[in-house]
Amino acid sequence: MPISRSTIGTVAVGGTLTVTLVALAYPSMLGVQNASTNQSRVIAGTQWGPLTEADRNFVVFVRSAGLWEGPSGQLAMEKGTTAAVREAGRHLVIGHAALDASCRRIAPELNITIPNEPTPQQQGFLEKFKSDTGRQFDSDLANILRVTHGSIFSTIAKIRATTENTLVRQLADQANDVVLDHIGMMEKTELVNFDQVNNMETNPPKLPAGQVTPPVPQPGAPVVALTVPSGLPTDGVPTGPTTAQSPSPTPTVG
Template sequence: MRFSRNATGTLFVGGALSLTLVALAYPAMLGFDKVSTAQDRVIAQTQWGPLTEQDRDFVVKVRAAGLWEYPLGKIGMEKGTTKEVKTAGEHLVDGHAALDTTCRKIAPMLNITLPNVASPQQVAFVNQINSSTGREFDSNFANILRITHGSIFNTVAKIRSTTKNSLVRALADQANNTVLDHITVMEKTGFVNFDQALFQQTTPPKLPTTDLTPPPPQPGEPMVVLTPPPTATSTPVALPGEQAGTVPSPTIG
């Protein structure tokens, strides 16, 4: 994937983490002109249960998260200066490849359009982290990713506890395990500033929707696939009638 260098980056002043962070705020729905303010509004009845706007948001959001964290994981494996940072990069690649497989599996079944590119703000995070080197890279990598995963953790729990759609519920189960794992490996790097992380998670600024929304795919554009690593330990959700790790041909159910 290529990332635009024109996206607005974030700043680190005097070694302190200063982020403009709502990276995993709900993106606007792709393929729909209007979005209701009531996120629990049912937009479709499916054989797996009713699908709400927040259910659809969640599937799009998990996909978008992988589109910036997966390549950033590869960057961390290459540029990290410690074993712990490189290990954290490996976990990003492994976990998001499996989540992405699940998203691509269930999206056509629920008639959800998935993005092929992360949001402008997420792209800016990749550019900011990748532009640093050495211990500054390690710190930027660990802190930004710890904050974004901490921010999404409560959202995953909300979806898991409220959705009536079994496919979305299965994705939430997988996402919960993956996000907790990624929080843990970031903390194990020893670079996380917990005071800054808590502040950024609880007081995110309001940004324009255009900064937070991944663009829809272009007509005829092939879908980006996040390939699992050769030593993958994470597995996609297995749907009824299939074995874990397989990807059926997309069908609208």
């Protein structure tokens, strides 16, 4: 059963990830008191290159996306009624665990606070998957995740093309590979309604910033880690070029 725009609006779904990077402004990060709409503004100088608001928000977004898409993948492996849906779930779990590991590693190096919970919008997606059953679950998962991954794909490319920060550039490389794989896996379910998905990506509903901003974690709270369940085979799942080790700092001139 294809998803409808009314359904999308009810759970705050619908391609709004195209504007998420503007909303993820975390004023508490890096001592910034007022969120700026200038995403190219440099907010910190680091040994890996300047860090802009867009760079910081990208790291936060990748982390936030994994916090709901990883669990969604686990639900797909448990509830999917077809082998293709269950396989898509395996790719989600493994791919986002890899991205999460990179986010958790580079965030402290760049002095970026990362969330422990997804946005209210993303939590709405996850709750819908939890309540769905049978073919409705399969259809909603394939279409909602095709919208969200398709919406962020162009943003990844923009970050990769413009960032001067080596760590953020590596994360964008990795996210590009993982997200493209996940787009393909949703399409392999043969449940994607491309007309509706394309409409939702190009005409996203307007949502309050609070719906697309993850809660700031409490000071000292342990960092939640996404992991691959023991025994789950990882063969054949692209996870992108890993960022297991920091690249050399960007050389300075002078």
